[in-house]
Amino acid sequence: MNRILVINPGSTSTKLAIYDDEKLVSKDTVRHSSEELAPFKRMAEQYEFRKDVIKKFLEKSGYPLSTFSAIVGRGGLLRPIPGGVYKINELMKEELREGKYGEHASNLGALIAHELASEYNIPSFIADPVVVDEMEDIARFSGHPDFERKSIFHALNQKAVARLIAEKMNKKYNEVNLIVVHMGGGISIGAHKKGKVVDVNNALDGDGPFTPERSGTLPMTQIIDLVYSNKITFDEMKKRIKGKGGLVAYLDTNDALEVQKRVESGDEYATLIYKAMALQISKWIGKMATALNFEVDGIILTGGLAYDKNNMIKWLTEHTQFIAPIYIVPGGDEEKALAEAALRVLRGEETPKNYPPMEEHYA
Numbered sequence: 237m238n239r240i241l242v243i244n245p246g247s248t249s250t251k252l253a254i255y256d257d258e259k260l261v262s263k264d265t266v267r268h269s270s271e272e273l274a275p276f277k278r279m280a281e282q283y284e285f286r287k288d289v290i291k292k293f294l295e296k297s298g299y300p301l302s303t304f305s306a307i308v309g310r311g312g313l314l315r316p317i318p319g320g321v322y323k324i325n326e327l328m329k330e331e332l333r334e335g336k337y338g339e340h341a342s343n344l345g346a347l348i349a350h351e352l353a354s355e356y357n358i359p360s361f362i363a364d365p366v367v368v369d370e371m372e373d374i375a376r377f378s379g380h381p382d383f384e385r386k387s388i389f390h391a392l393n394q395k396a397v398a399r400l401i402a403e404k405m406n407k408k409y410n411e412v413n414l415i416v417v418h419m420g421g422g423i424s425i426g427a428h429k430k431g432k433v434v435d436v437n438n439a440l441d442g443d444g445p446f447t448p449e450r451s452g453t454l455p456m457t458q459i460i461d462l463v464y465s466n467k468i469t470f471d472e473m474k475k476r477i478k479g480k481g482g483l484v485a486y487l488d489t490n491d492a493l494e495v496q497k498r499v500e501s502g503d504e505y506a507t508l509i510y511k512a513m514a515l516q517i518s519k520w521i522g523k524m525a526t527a528l529n530f531e532v533d534g535i536i537l538t539g540g541l542a543y544d545k546n547n548m549i550k551w552l553t554e555h556t557q558f559i560a561p562i563y564i565v566p567g568g569d570e571e572k573a574l575a576e577a578a579l580r581v582l583r584g585e586e587t588p589k590n591y592p593p594m595e596e597h598y599a
């Protein structure tokens with residue numbers, strides 16, 4: 237029997253799971269409010285805070301670390317790489333610790349997984365990190381040669397739910413065209429064309445709809461004017477895009493459950509904002525339908541916000557149901573996908589890749 241610890245740090249939560257082979261034996265989602273995360277200026281500063289959350293989970297679940305066969309963490313911001321399972325190595329850790337390719341909670345997944353695994357000399361991996369890059373070249377153009385569009389998205393969950401729904405359609409993932417909409421603290425909308433994510437918004441860096449804690453795409457000239465006015469520091473501006481944008485900026489909370497309560501209590505402003513978010517997400521679904529020439533077999537709504545049937549799902553359905561059938565996978569399946577990835581390696585069914593992979597395109 238292989239026992240796997242899964243560590244999935246998200247922007248507003250830490251999700252943890254223990255699997256004995258395919259069997260889920262323990263899981264928890266610890267939510268982190270914007271106030272709780274506010275004191276941390278850099279992601280690396282959250283290391284001890286998130287590690288404590290994991291240690292408490294292990295204590296509560298009663299499985300000593302010495303009984304695990306492997307630890308798998310959600311992979312963070314690395315260089316653009318193909319999908320798959322990667323061994324955690326020193327270079328990867330260094331880049332994640334420094335935030336060389338950017339700051340995101342998932343940077344901590346590999347770092348913590350490796351530290352805990354080293355104590356007991358067990359292997360540690362990441363799988364399908366947020367930098368999986370399968371974009372078609374035509375989708376990389378931004379509008380100016382100095383700026384390139386980047387593929388940074390919820391690759392792990394997008395691919396896991398896309399495979400799940402393809403299976404439900406009795407098809408293989410590489411036989412269908414799907415639009416996957418992951419709605420968490422960040423929101424990514426990917427065009428999956430026959431098994432490859434050929435276009436997607438950069439969910440981290442001010443590209444896409446606004447989200448519980450991010451601004452998404454903002455009016456460019458207004459940003460330039462603000463930045464050159466000297467009324468805002470570099471860090472404040474970055475925070476407006478990620479951390480203090482979206483619902484946090486408009487409604488002072490990153491918690492969509494709280495927003496739902498306000499909507500249901502008749503708060504008109506909260507309703508308008510939440511509906512505006514649904515409209516922006518829908519417009520991105522339309523964009524990705526265009527990237528797929530409107531040959532779309534299904535639209536998959538997933539992530540925490542996909543639990544909200546009465547509002548978010550209803551509004552997204554109203555805007556986009558004419559494009560393709562809609563499938564809902566609330567929350568998603570990231571922990572299962574990570575555990576399965578580690579199991580494939582432990583069973584010798586997949587060879588973990590070294591980081592960085594050798595392919596010239598990704599070096």
Ligand SMILES: Nc1ncnc2c1ncn2[C@@H]1O[C@H](COP(=O)(O)OP(=O)(O)OP(=O)(O)O)[C@@H](O)[C@H]1O
Nearest residue numbers: 246247248249420421422490491492493540541543
């Ligand atoms: N049952 C629910 N109904 C409505 N909204 C929910 C529900 N559960 C969680 N959410 C909301 O979903 C959002 C978080 O989603 P999720 O847990 O997928 O994000 P995350 O893992 O923290 O971040 P990310 O997915 O961007 O890495 C929060 O705004 C949360 O309030």
Ligand SMILES: CCCC(=O)O
Nearest residue numbers: 366388389390422439
């Ligand atoms: C970039 C994918 C992860 C996130 O948006 O939080």
